[in-house]
């Protein structure tokens with residue numbers, strides 16, 4: 541059986557954000573993170589570009605705030621309270637009970 545997945549995309553609007561610009565950042569993140577950005581994780585499949593500081597928390601869509609995570613670690617960060625530690629492009633992700641600098 542053939543199923544319809546989703547509606548055919550409509551033509552791009554000339555207004556709004558620039559898809560080309562975000563695609564360039566995406567490619568930069570891909571080049572910098574051929575595998576998951578978490579130390580010790582060699583996953584190189586289904587990586588997702590992630591904002592280190594979430595947009596909702598004031599993070600910017602810029603090279604210094606983007607890294608790539610595997611779905612496992614992305615879920616940990618988004619839903620399980622794992623925290624990003626380290627410095628720009630030398631980040632790591634740690635579980636909440638492993639915070640090296642608790643408040």
Ligand SMILES: [Zn+2]
Nearest residue numbers: 576581610613
């Ligand atoms: Zn990972």
